[in-house]
Amino acid sequence: MRKIYYQYDPQRRVYRRVYPTMGKRFLSWMWRLLLSVLLGGVFFIIYWFVISTPQVEDLLVENSRLQSQYRVLSRKVDDALLVLHDIEERDDNLYRVLLEADPVSDVVRQAGYNGTNRYAELTDLTNAELVVNTSQKVDMLEKKLYMQTRSFNEVVELSREQENKLACIPAIQPVSNKDLKRTASGYGYRNDPIYHVRRFHHGMDFACDTGTPVYATGNGKVVFAKWKSGYGNLIEIDHGYGYKTRYAHLSKILVKEGQRVVRSEEIALAGSTGKSTGPHVHYEVIVGDKDVNPINYYFMDLDADQYEEMINLAENHGKVFD
Ligand SMILES: [Zn+2]
CATH class of the missing domain: 2.70.70.10 (Glucose Permease (Domain IIA))
Incomplete structure (x- = not known):
């Protein structure tokens, strides 16, 4: 409610109403506008940071679930890498030893796997470390599996060769001699x-x-x-x-x-x-x-x-x- 001001006129001995000037009115309006904007801003901030909308709530829940899923995925990739490591060990220390082949060097096993540059586009994510880490591990798994497949192809080839060699190398007596009497x-x-x-x-x-x-x-x-x-x-x-x-x-x-x-x-x-x-x-x-x-x-x-x-x-x- 706007206040109404009166001024005493001693000559006429009456109170006369005083109207504000245009400038004062303008200032008054501007002041109210500023107040409204400020109040609006405060309410907006409260609304944004304290009171969430249902959509935001849903997104937050989904985000949290996705993070959990990523962690589970990351652990599963770790397990797969362990199993693969076991297969690599058996390949190097058993199959390739039996077939007199050299073990596959670590350099070859990790071939083509280098740097983190390819994950640059992921680094601005909120959970960049988890995502980049998991992506790196999946890539490593893929590369190592490829190298392992190549190694096993070689092992199969060597086995065939070995089978042929075994069929060729002399391995029996030239006459039938079961009781060794001959x-x-x-x-x-x-x-x-x-x-x-x-x-x-x-x-x-x-x-x-x-x-x-x-x-x-x-x-x-x-x-x-x-x-x-x-x-x-x-x-x-x-x-x-x-x-x-x-x-x-x-x-x-x-x-x-x-x-x-x-x-x-x-x-x-x-x-x-x-x-x-x-x-x-x-x-x-x-x-x-x-x-x-x-x-x-x-x-x-x-x-x-x-x-x-x-x-x-x-x-x-x-x-x-x-
Ligand atoms: Zn002889």
Whole structure:
């Protein structure tokens, strides 16, 4: 309510009403306007910071839920990274060791994973650390999984190669010898049956009747199949991977040079051709360019006890046929 002012007029002896000037009125209005704006501002601030609207409430709840979800997600990624680490360890320390492959270096395993620049657009978020951290971990998981897949592809390839190698390396006896009774003489220095002097015996002799089947001891290619001085009828098989085998004194050769053979395939019949004192198979294993003791190449034929017995027979009781 506006106050009404009166002024006493002594000449007329009356009270006269005083009206405010235009300037005063304007100031008065401006003052009220300013007050209204200030009051409005105060109410707005109270409303904004203290009293929330339902929409804001909803958003706050949602935000809080999203944060929880992010934390759960982050923990799950941690778990996944741990499982992956375990797989990487097994890959490096078991599979790759078995296949004689080098472990995958940490540098390769983390390939392409660097810096935080790619997360720049996330850094102005309220919960930037949580979001950037989780994104980094997911990226790391993705990269590591990719490298692990590549490593396993290599392991599969190496396994196939290993399987092939195992099929090729000599691993059985050249004649059927289950009770080991055919074991005649082993590798090493022996009394020569013809010259009666100590001489090095470069293979193993298996005593057997003429016509006994002789088998290829591993997959490979026949590279020699004819008469050779001293050896008589001789077959030489190249198994690859640096391995060769020789089967000597044969009565009959059943394969041709250049022919591919597989383990246990019948390649000849035993005999006593060449420098020999009786029907037997003289068997040699060559690794690189050097003959080695064939006794270590029967691992698919003999168990541990039979292996021991064969060592004993070949060392002590056997008779050299040459
Ligand atoms: Zn011999």
